[in-house]
Amino acid sequence: MPEETEHRGTPADPRTNTVVKVVLRVGLTGSLLLLVAGLVAQLATARHVAVDVRMFHVFGAPSLGEALMGLGVLILTLTPVAGILSVLGNWLLRERDRGFSAVAAIVLVVLAAAVIVGFLG
Numbered sequence: 001m002p003e004e005t006e007h008r009g010t011p012a013d014p015r016t017n018t019v020v021k022v023v024l025r026v027g028l029t030g031s032l033l034l035l036v037a038g039l040v041a042q043l044a045t046a047r048h049v050a051v052d053v054r055m056f057h058v059f060g061a062p063s064l065g066e067a068l069m070g071l072g073v074l075i076l077t078l079t080p081v082a083g084i085l086s087v088l089g090n091w092l093l094r095e096r097d098r099g100f101s102a103v104a105a106i107v108l109v110v111l112a113a114a115v116i117v118g119f120l121g
Helices: 014-044 064-094 098-120
Strands: none
Touching: 014 064, 064 098
16 A cells, blocks of 8 residues: 655645635736726726826826726736745745745745836836
């Protein structure tokens, strides 16, 4: 009879895959709804001009449409970060796999650096 082995938190772990799928779907769906709502709000106004939608342009936007689209872009940008955080949390806390956790942390640092560089320049 084969020995039972402990299941490690590998990328093929069904629990990890399910959590990541849900996080990515919710982020994508939420951002899509906000982008469409912002587009509809923008088209409903008399201002039919090109809109400069920026990720951090949510709170100072001159119109509701621009604010909604900015929030949609922000959520769309943060969705992969949420996916990496969910994987990191699973591998670190549940599976206690330091190797995969280190890789996920490195990816998270690279994503954060890209956002900072994009914000500054």
